[in-house]
Amino acid sequence: MTHRPTAPVTPRSTEHTALRPLGIDAVTITGGEWARWQRDNAERTIGHEFRWLEADGTVDNLRRLTPGASGSPERRGLLFTDSDLYKALEGVAWELGRQPDPALRDLLDDTTAILAAAQEPDGYLNSWVQAGGAERWAELDRSHEHYCIGHLIQAGIAAARAAGAPALLDVAIRAADAVDADFGDHRRTGVDGHEEIEMALVELYRETGEQRYLRLAGQFLGDRGHEQLRTRHAEPDYYQDGLPVREQTTVVGHAVRAVYLLCGMVDVYLETGERALLDAAVAQWEAMTARKTYITGALGSRFEGEAFGDDHELPPDLGYGETCATIGQVMLSWRLLLVTGEGRYADAMERGLVNLIAASTDLARTGFFYSNPAQRRTSRPASPTDTRPTRADAPGTRPPWFECACCPPNILRTISSLAAYITTATPSGLQVHQFLPARVRVTLAAGDVDLEVVTDYPVSGAVLLRILAAPGGEWELALRIPGWAGSATVAVNGTTDAGTDARGYRVFRRAWAAGDEVRLDLPVEPRLTVAHPAADALRGTVAVERGPVVYALESPDNGELDLGSVVLDADAPLTVVPADLFGRTVPVIDAAGVSATHPDWPATGYATLGSPAAEAGAVEHRVTLRFIPYALWANRGPSTMRVHVPYRKAGRA
């Protein structure tokens, strides 16, 4: 393959990948909520974020290092603010690839000029170290020097690929070379406390062809897991440094770091074919997915250390669920999808995208959740709109910014590059993994294909693929059948097909012609979902889902009802009602249930099983429970909310 897609992940080797990515040059999101978000992202979010980056000194931290900088304010903010700017720049670059914008281009160029001027002669760049925070590389456990340069590399690559702006890549290469000069060939050992540079170095190898970047990524993977990182506040496991990466069988420690590390492992596998790396990554992905993932796609059950907990430790109320962790899961699952072609990875991406990531941002796209709980028992005050909270979880609505501002620019770059995550190709065909209104133009071995996806999914389950142009010969069109769907019907020009393949796809091989249509119907009837019986915090509850969408009870839809008192009647039907919410027609779901209070419950909080105190005295009222998509919660001021709801079913108490 000679064409390099305009995409964040572009494997160079073709030996270890089932699918090749299509970039934002090939795929356009043409309508629906994601297109609206991309537009808002360009028109509002980027400007909003750069205003905060300026207001908080994130740009000044680098500007003050440039020759002749006037005033030279003191460096401000956390140690790793550089990375916030780089992620935002990466988002700008992808946005420029989506559509040209002279003002955005100026922003990219001007900022690039600051970075180039701030950079030390050998390419080293880190505003905290250069401000005297520490000796270079001396405090890697917390300095995030590699982490920041990793994000610079990713931004530089995006600028080169999407914006036609190689100057930022030059800055990034010089910074990468400074890392390589000091660490390459084990001239230094040691790894960064926060993984990120591994995947960035592999991508830089892909971009430049320089093998030493790939080698350095592999070195960092090998050097991790030997208990070098241990501080007052954290054990080696926090940094994924407790076991060699090839020996680890589940995700541990800081959730974002863990999934970023796994991205690097899969990336090195993709280029080297080292099976032990892939096997360890798949094992960890499976353990994470089966036992450490919330139904919303949230990852990391612990505030303490922003960390993964034990298997089946999924408290809905105290769960942390950092937005960046789920973004990292999407990045990871995408890589594993490229490697394997297995739909389960696209399923995981969909869970994260339509639930947690969609919930991470308000509908103005200028407010953000850092932590994403699945239950809020007591409403919390609204976030101030003009200041940033210092505690990730505090406010009842989405703050405009954070002291640790990692999530907002991570969301930004994800949205602006989203088109690169929905379809793939092989020489012989095209695979559609996520269903959104889109236009796809791709060159297969058979020739040029032009295709559109028409759908309002997941509002309905109807997805129409229409061939707009096709080459003469046969090629394959594959559609993912989501794991939640159970059954689905697919009709090609009105004729239904055979079954789903082992990877979870319906594959049609034929000589397609312009005007051919593939119609997918997914069963989006609402359903009640239970968690694994060992998920203690979710015992005795159901969640309402519809298609890939997880629903939640939120107080504004439920009058005076105390959401802590509700019990859903699992034998009663779930009713889908089209509702006008936030200017959208949203399918909300009504369920029957009771509000049960226990005014005579013992004042100690505890009662003997089967005793009069435990059995008597419940006061029940029949109620209708209205569920809305979890992604939309907390858009109407402070509220209470819950995803997992206690239930009754005939034959159960």
Place this chain on the structure above:
Amino acid sequence: MTHRPTAPVTPRSTEHTALRPLGIDAVTITGGEWARWQRDNAERTIGHEFRWLEADGTVDNLRRLTPGASGSPERRGLLFTDSDLYKALEGVAWELGRQPDPALRDLLDDTTAILAAAQEPDGYLNSWVQAGGAERWAELDRSHEHYCIGHLIQAGIAAARAAGAPALLDVAIRAADAVDADFGDHRRTGVDGHEEIEMALVELYRETGEQRYLRLAGQFLGDRGHEQLRTRHAEPDYYQDGLPVREQTTVVGHAVRAVYLLCGMVDVYLETGERALLDAAVAQWEAMTARKTYITGALGSRFEGEAFGDDHELPPDLGYGETCATIGQVMLSWRLLLVTGEGRYADAMERGLVNLIAASTDLARTGFFYSNPAQRRTSRPASPTDTRPTRADAPGTRPPWFECACCPPNILRTISSLAAYITTATPSGLQVHQFLPARVRVTLAAGDVDLEVVTDYPVSGAVLLRILAAPGGEWELALRIPGWAGSATVAVNGTTDAGTDARGYRVFRRAWAAGDEVRLDLPVEPRLTVAHPAADALRGTVAVERGPVVYALESPDNGELDLGSVVLDADAPLTVVPADLFGRTVPVIDAAGVSATHPDWPATGYATLGSPAAEAGAVEHRVTLRFIPYALWANRGPSTMRVHVPYRKAGRA
């Protein structure tokens, strides 16, 4: 009343108290586990703690401030290490009241001399501020200056009352006077980030008769709750500073601070009769007990801020449950018991003492838990025995010390003064609240009473009170009937009595004679206990209790069984088996159940309710589940453990 008991809490006013305390001069614990602990506390714990206080610089931090100190090492440790030393000194003082010990007396006197010499001319004393950490009183939100002086006051009072060592009280009075000079009559406003000084100042008023200490305590109560305290890391609620103390209806924020504040509120009520303070304290105690207390007596469900969570937020796995918080609950409940004479407060004390506080220390009495979970899914490495962890929750066994060493000396002082918390008197009678082998000598209006309590409770439910000497006239003997007991029989000289009174006591008024016996039989059959239906994290589970003792499943008693897989059969009997554990005969409890695993559960972790995936494929084995007292867990190396166990019952799924 002219006699001041040798006790930590000695109300001066008699108008607002139903009961008066008996001190360690009147009450001796004569046998059983608590007497053994008191002996070990004297023989091992005190020495252990002072070695750590020396090793960590806690004593040096003050020694270096004395004139002519040689070497003058740098101050070490957290800002408030002084308080650790003061609590340990308080424990030494109570221990000297229990029995003389020349070496301990030297330790008390020598340390007192250091403090006297370190004190500034006006009495101010704080090693962090005097080391240049901050200006005096300038950073009260975090400096803990009042908090430390509060503990100094309590230690000084203990030394004067129990050890006949007034020199430490002199140091404390001079320090209190420094606070009063700057803050009294609102010369300064502001309150300490950590409550403690309020109750200490009231006790100092009781000890000295100086009204200004009582006034200052009242001032600090009034000045709290006006959102003065707000930092990068914490909102006012963290400091109980979000609402005026008289308006707050539930416990919020840092759990230890919250219960210490309530102690101060009740203490001020006890001396002033200001009803609003008592009402607010009772309301908060009731809210805490009914909705924010673990079955083990643990308080504070959140690691984040060591804080109380929302109502019914009681995660067994991620719960924090700081030992100091439950000690504070015992201190608070004791005060409320004195005010009201209501047995529910003694019930709460018993829950905390025989479960969480007993569990907080290993059986050598030199290892301590800071955080006390009710579930451990994955065993954690044993604590090193020669270093202190920096994260409260990390180890699988009890560490010898902590960087934040608040809990071990708090346990020490509680154990050495424990005899002061088990009985009370009124002019007309004696009340027995906690049942342990004891000797009580008290002078009532009728004359001198000498009584012994003979019991192995809670191993059995049999408690014998024997009158050894009695005055001629009638007086009352009252016994608490614990709330958990439901029924109980009490026989006086073989004749059964009438009922329990509204406060939860059986009261016998008669002319007692030497040799009279009261025999209490409490029903200690094991039982299954459920939590409030709104306690989401405990839904569908039972705990095993026997008398006041909460039991737990721990891996060493359960072979290869995965405790995450067990389901208890609630229809099968619970069998009490005497077992030899740690050189004690312990009634352990066997229950029937199954180990249920779900090898075919969907790899996403979630299944549709009622679907084949959710219903099929469980692999079950009948198992016997062995429960031991929760207090004894983690004494056999790293383990898994759970208090709340999923269950089945006929008629339930």
